[in-house]
Amino acid sequence: MTLTRIMHVEDDESIRMVAEMALVDVAGFELLSCDGGQSALEQAEAFGPELVLLDVMMPKMDGLQTLAELRKLPSLVSTPVVFMTAKIQQAEKQQYLEAGAIAVVEKPFEPMELGDTLRALYHQASQA
DSSP states (O other), X not given: OOOOEEEEEOSOHHHHHHHHIIIIIITOOEEEEESSXXXXXXXXXXXXXXXXXXXXXXXXXXXXXXXXXXXXXXXXXXXXEEEEESOOOHHHHHHHHHTTOSEEEESSOOXXXXXXXXHHHHHHHHHO
């Protein structure tokens, strides 16, 4: 299975812009960029992401709450989710993995490598 469609949920516009350049211009993905959990929930099913890249710290609905809500959508029950966060403690990372994420990517990320990283994580998840 080839990864082509990614939904990125991030409240920081500058990070969304860098990720969009990294994932669309560099890696060639089809990307849906959402500025928060509510926006993601409203657009997720129509877009049909094959992977969700999800910020942890967001106002109103944080990453864990967003993930819980996305899992209620029939088409996203088993979609791989990768959390992205600036503050990464081992205990928190474990919490994200237990919540159903396949991995945690640290910010700041390397834009030229983000697409390859997500492809590799997606490939690992689809082999599991």
